[in-house]
Amino acid sequence: MESEVDPKVLAVIEEERLSGPPLTPVEVLSKLGVLEARSKPFESAWLATGDSVVAAIWAEYVNVAANGQWYIVESLNAEVRADGRERNATQAQRAEFRLAQLKRAFEAGQGFRAVLQTNRLGIVEAESNRSAKISIRVRDDEEWHVASWSEELQLAVLVRGARGWQPTVDELKSARRSHALPGGAAADGDAAQGASAQDVDEAAKGYIIRHFSSYGYQAEDVSSQALGYDVEVKDKKGGLLLRVCVRGASVGVQTRKLSPQEQASAKGEKLWRLFVVADALTGAAKHKIYKADEVAQVLPDA
Structure with missing residues (x-):
C-alpha cells in the first residue's frame, strides 16, 4: 500500500505518473516492448523485444540507503511467499520465471528495466487475492541491476542506478525485517541477532x-x-x-x-x-x- 512506500520513492512514482498521459498497466508494459503485455499483465517479470528483461518492483519493498541509492533484497526461495506461507504450483512457477530472468541478467552483467508499482492491499495478498489489484504502475527511467546473487544465503540484491555499490550487512538485515522476507520477520530477525x-x-x-x-x-x-x-x-x-x-x-x-x-x-x-x-x-x-x-x-x- 502507498502508506508503506518510502516518501522518496513515492515522489518519483508520482512525478512519472503525472509526466504524461495516463497509461494502464498493460500499456506501460507494451511501451517497454513486452509482447505478452496483454496476456500476462500481472506477472512479476517479462521478456521484451531484444530478449531484454523487464521486472516488476513493488515500491513497498524498496529501501533507500543513506547515500540515496535504492535497493531491494529478494529471496531466492520461489516456494515461499513473503509472509512465510507456501506458494501454490502456479505462483511458484511465476516466481521461478522471475528469478531465472534476473539470474540470467546477473550472469550476463546486464541491467534490466523496471516498472514501479504499488498495491491497493498488502503485497502478501497480491498473489492469492484477486481483488488485490495494482494501484499504480509506471516505467522507471533509471536502469536496475542485480548487484549480488548468493545461493548460500538464498538472497539477491537488486539496485537502482550506478553499479559498484552494495548495501551494508546492517542495511540487509533491516530490509529483511521491515519487509518480512522469508527469514526476515521481526521475531526471526531478533533470534538471529548476535548469533555466531x-x-x-x-x-x-x-x-x-x-x-x-x-x-x-x-x-x-x-x-x-x-x-x-x-x-x-x-x-x-x-x-x-x-x-x-x-x-x-x-x-x-x-x-x-x-x-x-x-x-x-x-x-x-x-x-x-x-x-x-x-x-x-x-x-x-x-x-x-x-x-x-x-x-x-x-x-x-x-
Whole structure:
C-alpha cells in the first residue's frame, strides 16, 4: 500500500505518473516492448523485444540507503511467499520465471528495466487475492541491476542506478525485517541477532536431522566423533545413504570453511555431501546440496 512506500520513492512514482498521459498497466508494459503485455499483465517479470528483461518492483519493498541509492533484497526461495506461507504450483512457477530472468541478467552483467508499482492491499495478498489489484504502475527511467546473487544465503540484491555499490550487512538485515522476507520477520530477525557461526551451524544441523527424519530416514548426529561430516543418513533398513557435512548461512555471519578432517572426508567418501542451510535460525530454512568438487562455489578457501 502507498502508506508503506518510502516518501522518496513515492515522489518519483508520482512525478512519472503525472509526466504524461495516463497509461494502464498493460500499456506501460507494451511501451517497454513486452509482447505478452496483454496476456500476462500481472506477472512479476517479462521478456521484451531484444530478449531484454523487464521486472516488476513493488515500491513497498524498496529501501533507500543513506547515500540515496535504492535497493531491494529478494529471496531466492520461489516456494515461499513473503509472509512465510507456501506458494501454490502456479505462483511458484511465476516466481521461478522471475528469478531465472534476473539470474540470467546477473550472469550476463546486464541491467534490466523496471516498472514501479504499488498495491491497493498488502503485497502478501497480491498473489492469492484477486481483488488485490495494482494501484499504480509506471516505467522507471533509471536502469536496475542485480548487484549480488548468493545461493548460500538464498538472497539477491537488486539496485537502482550506478553499479559498484552494495548495501551494508546492517542495511540487509533491516530490509529483511521491515519487509518480512522469508527469514526476515521481526521475531526471526531478533533470534538471529548476535548469533555466531557455531549457533547457525547447530541450527542448520537440527534442520537437516528433522528434514531427513520427516521422510522416514534415520539421521544421526555424529559431529562429536570428528569423522569429517556431521550427520549420517540411513534408510529404513539401516543402509547408508549419505554422510552430510552441514553449514548454516546467515546474513552477517561468516560461513566456516572446511576443517582438515572434512576436506579429507570430502576427497575419500563417495557418499559425502555438503548441505548449506540458509535461514537456519528462522522458520523459513532452505537447503542446497553440493558434491565435493562443488564446495569451492560456496565456502571460503575450500
